[in-house]
Amino acid sequence: MKRIAVIPGDGIGPEVIAEAVRVLACVQQKYGIAFQFEHFDWGAERFLREGVTLPDGALQTLARDFDAIFVGAFGDPRVPSNKHAEDILLGMRRGLDLYINLRPVRLLHERLTPLKNRSEREIDFVVFRENTEGAYCGAGGFLKKGTADEIATQEEINTRRGVERIIVAAFEYARRRGRKRVTMADKSNVQRFGGDLWQRTFREVAARYPEIEAEHQYVDAMAMFFVLDPSRYEVIVTNNLFGDILTDLGAGIVGGLGVAASANIHPGRVSLFEPVHGSAPPLAGRGIANPIGAILTAAMMLEYLGFDHAAGAVERAVRESIAVGEVTRDLGGTLSTREAGEAICQRILRD
Amino acid sequence: MKRIAVIPGDGIGPEVIAEAVRVLACVQQKYGIAFQFEHFDWGAERFLREGVTLPDGALQTLARDFDAIFVGAFGDPRVPSNKHAEDILLGMRRGLDLYINLRPVRLLHERLTPLKNRSEREIDFVVFRENTEGAYCGAGGFLKKGTADEIATQEEINTRRGVERIIVAAFEYARRRGRKRVTMADKSNVQRFGGDLWQRTFREVAARYPEIEAEHQYVDAMAMFFVLDPSRYEVIVTNNLFGDILTDLGAGIVGGLGVAASANIHPGRVSLFEPVHGSAPPLAGRGIANPIGAILTAAMMLEYLGFDHAAGAVERAVRESIAVGEVTRDLGGTLSTREAGEAICQRILRD
Ligand SMILES: CC(C)[C@H](C(=O)O)[C@@H](O)C(=O)O
Numbered sequence: 001m002k003r004i005a006v007i008p009g010d011g012i013g014p015e016v017i018a019e020a021v022r023v024l025a026c027v028q029q030k031y032g033i034a035f036q037f038e039h040f041d042w043g044a045e046r047f048l049r050e051g052v053t054l055p056d057g058a059l060q061t062l063a064r065d066f067d068a069i070f071v072g073a074f075g076d077p078r079v080p081s082n083k084h085a086e087d088i089l090l091g092m093r094r095g096l097d098l099y100i101n102l103r104p105v106r107l108l109h110e111r112l113t114p115l116k117n118r119s120e121r122e123i124d125f126v127v128f129r130e131n132t133e134g135a136y137c138g139a140g141g142f143l144k145k146g147t148a149d150e151i152a153t154q155e156e157i158n159t160r161r162g163v164e165r166i167i168v169a170a171f172e173y174a175r176r177r178g179r180k181r182v183t184m185a186d187k188s189n190v191q192r193f194g195g196d197l198w199q200r201t202f203r204e205v206a207a208r209y210p211e212i213e214a215e216h217q218y219v220d221a222m223a224m225f226f227v228l229d230p231s232r233y234e235v236i237v238t239n240n241l242f243g244d245i246l247t248d249l250g251a252g253i254v255g256g257l258g259v260a261a262s263a264n265i266h267p268g269r270v271s272l273f274e275p276v277h278g279s280a281p282p283l284a285g286r287g288i289a290n291p292i293g294a295i296l297t298a299a300m301m302l303e304y305l306g307f308d309h310a311a312g313a314v315e316r317a318v319r320e321s322i323a324v325g326e327v328t329r330d331l332g333g334t335l336s337t338r339e340a341g342e343a344i345c346q347r348i349l350r351d
Numbered sequence: 352m353k354r355i356a357v358i359p360g361d362g363i364g365p366e367v368i369a370e371a372v373r374v375l376a377c378v379q380q381k382y383g384i385a386f387q388f389e390h391f392d393w394g395a396e397r398f399l400r401e402g403v404t405l406p407d408g409a410l411q412t413l414a415r416d417f418d419a420i421f422v423g424a425f426g427d428p429r430v431p432s433n434k435h436a437e438d439i440l441l442g443m444r445r446g447l448d449l450y451i452n453l454r455p456v457r458l459l460h461e462r463l464t465p466l467k468n469r470s471e472r473e474i475d476f477v478v479f480r481e482n483t484e485g486a487y488c489g490a491g492g493f494l495k496k497g498t499a500d501e502i503a504t505q506e507e508i509n510t511r512r513g514v515e516r517i518i519v520a521a522f523e524y525a526r527r528r529g530r531k532r533v534t535m536a537d538k539s540n541v542q543r544f545g546g547d548l549w550q551r552t553f554r555e556v557a558a559r560y561p562e563i564e565a566e567h568q569y570v571d572a573m574a575m576f577f578v579l580d581p582s583r584y585e586v587i588v589t590n591n592l593f594g595d596i597l598t599d600l601g602a603g604i605v606g607g608l609g610v611a612a613s614a615n616i617h618p619g620r621v622s623l624f625e626p627v628h629g630s631a632p633p634l635a636g637r638g639i640a641n642p643i644g645a646i647l648t649a650a651m652m653l654e655y656l657g658f659d660h661a662a663g664a665v666e667r668a669v670r671e672s673i674a675v676g677e678v679t680r681d682l683g684g685t686l687s688t689r690e691a692g693e694a695i696c697q698r699i700l701r702d
């Protein structure tokens with residue numbers, strides 16, 4: 001019995017999560033896996049009503065009672081600068097020490113990429129984004145705020161432990177999956193302190209994996225090569241901020257946020273799974289949101305929980321649905337969110 | 352008489368600069384503009400020989416005796432982590448207070464973009480990158496360096512003056528060129544101090560330009576939209592680090608570093624012009640480097656010096672050369688660096 005905390009969140013979150021949960025129910029039926037879902041109403045509504053973002057004791061409950069957390073999206077135009085979104089999402093990432101933000105950049109169908117002449121085989125890599133420190137530490141301050149002499153500082157904090165564990169995770173993944181190369185991205189030619197720690201740690205960890213090629217690239221060059229030569233990448237490891245930018249760009253080259261999945265992992269502990277897309281207020285309530293990002297996120301959760309076979313079946317069903325055009329309008333189909341989810345379910349049951 | 356300090360630098364730098372200088376000589380002949388070039392040998396050779404990067408008094412000489420600085424590229428595998436490159440380039444940017452790093456992202460020919468179905472009209476914007484502060488301030492430090500408890504901090508410093516002047520430059524440019532929208536990119540949902548200063552300053556400056564639409568985007572979303580919908584951009588303004596990443600990505604979507612130009616400007620003072628590409632050691636000395644990035648950089652310099660007509664002629668000649676395939680191998684042609692430069696010269700003279 002696997003216990004899943006479901007947090008649909010705001011905007012299109014509940015709509016796409018409903019379809020992903022439908023797919024998990026099909027998986028349950030087909031593969032005899034037992035899930036128990038518990039829903040939580042954290043998000044903009046609750047915040048506007050009660051002023052609560054992550055309720056007291058929430059992290060303890062999640063850590064104690066659940067195997068995984070399945071999240072939709074947070075963001076609502078009624079909340080100034082979406083403060084609740086960062087509180088909840090970054091609060092869980094940091095509070096549960098989910099130090100691996102794993103984001104596959106995998107092309108599901110040639111048609112989906114905005115790049116010329118790129119096949120599925122040529123865009124297929126994963127990004128290991130550090131998820132608990134760096135530019136996300138919240139440190140910084142103002143001097144003479146509001147005056148012509150104002151200074152605003154913003155800090156990055158990198159710890160040896162934090163840097164090492166994400167780099168180790170990337171190499172372990174490469175070894176397990178038979179990937180031949182790990183590429184580390186930084187801006188160490190300018191950020192000489194954080195960059196130096198990343199460089200040294202990368203070299204030291206790489207030396208323990210002699211069978212895997214360890215490559216370094218500056219983040220600016222990497223962004224360019226994502227569009228000019230994505231086939232060179234197998235496994236990428238980088239810090240929190242560069243990982244944020246590179247994975248959105250990665251979502252772009254495989255067809256947009258509609259199909260991008262992600263996992264926030266602390267190996268052996270409760271981990272969090274969320275589609276990369278946001279709450280997309282203009283699409284909410286119209287039944288047109290693409291559920292594939294959420295469904296592939298559910299597949300990542302299945303894999304994390306040890307059901308590789310079921311995860312593979314979900315991914316196969318998604319690929320087939322895309323190939324035959326049984327998809328929502330953003331991917332060139334005609335289906336509603338619900339119909340797109342149901343089409344994938346049917347394929348899983350028939351598989 | 353315009354006095355140009357030429358710093359060819361390392362690797363392919365001297366080869367591409369030679370062609371750009373050839374083009375400037377043609378412009379001189381055709382349009383009766385008088386240039387006086389003085390060459391400086393700053394770069395890896397000199398650094399390895401004498402340990403000197405930016406010689407004593409160099410900045411004063413540049414500021415006093417020249418109208419513009421024309422730079423090739425810095426970087427040499429013999430210099431550990433290319434320390435000389437950052438010393439020279441960042442030293443000039445900061446030392447001469449060249450606060451505007453202006454990088455056009457302009458598609459010269461459909462064939463060049465890696466994106467599907469994008470015409471010249473659809474990729475045509477400029478990035479105003481802040482060029483003197485932010486993550487490039489050099490601040491940061493180590494605690495317990497080399498131990499398992501090591502912490503490395505890295506600081507960003509943003510000043511109201513620094514942020515305001517680059518945002519003003521972007522809006523002034525938009526007004527002058529009749530551009531309708533300025534988009535500011537930041538990560539203010541996470542970087543709350545620097546981000547807040549940028550947001551406030553952007554809103555205040557934008558209010559002075561009511562005819563121009565002021566739009567905000569998070570940098571991660573912007574990176575994605577560069578590949579999914581580049582036609583939405585007209586003028587972008589952002590900080591030093593995000594500008595670095597976004598402009599390399601911008602170079603990617605218009606065909607790579609071979610054609611990307613940039614200007615480092617302090618209005619009314621000596622300013623610096625450099626192709627975006629690096630020294631590309633593997634290409635050096637083989638006569639195959641693409642001179643177009645350097646030649647378009649020379650066109651930006653012409654424009655800065657007030658010779659709009661000549662700048663337009665150079666750009667036209669480059670476009671025509673690309674259209675007929677009179678280009679180096681990286682763009683699908685067969686010409687050498689020198690032949691590609693000469694072809695552009697001939698077109699300028701015939702124009
Ligand atoms: C919403 C935001 C704080 C978040 C981040 O920056 O991590 C998002 O962009 C993401 O990538 O999950």
Ligand SMILES: CC(C)[C@H](C(=O)O)[C@@H](O)C(=O)O
Pocket residue numbers: 189190220436437440441595
């Ligand atoms: C070489 C490096 C320091 C430089 C930068 O980061 O500014 C380069 O990437 C650039 O964009 O001109």
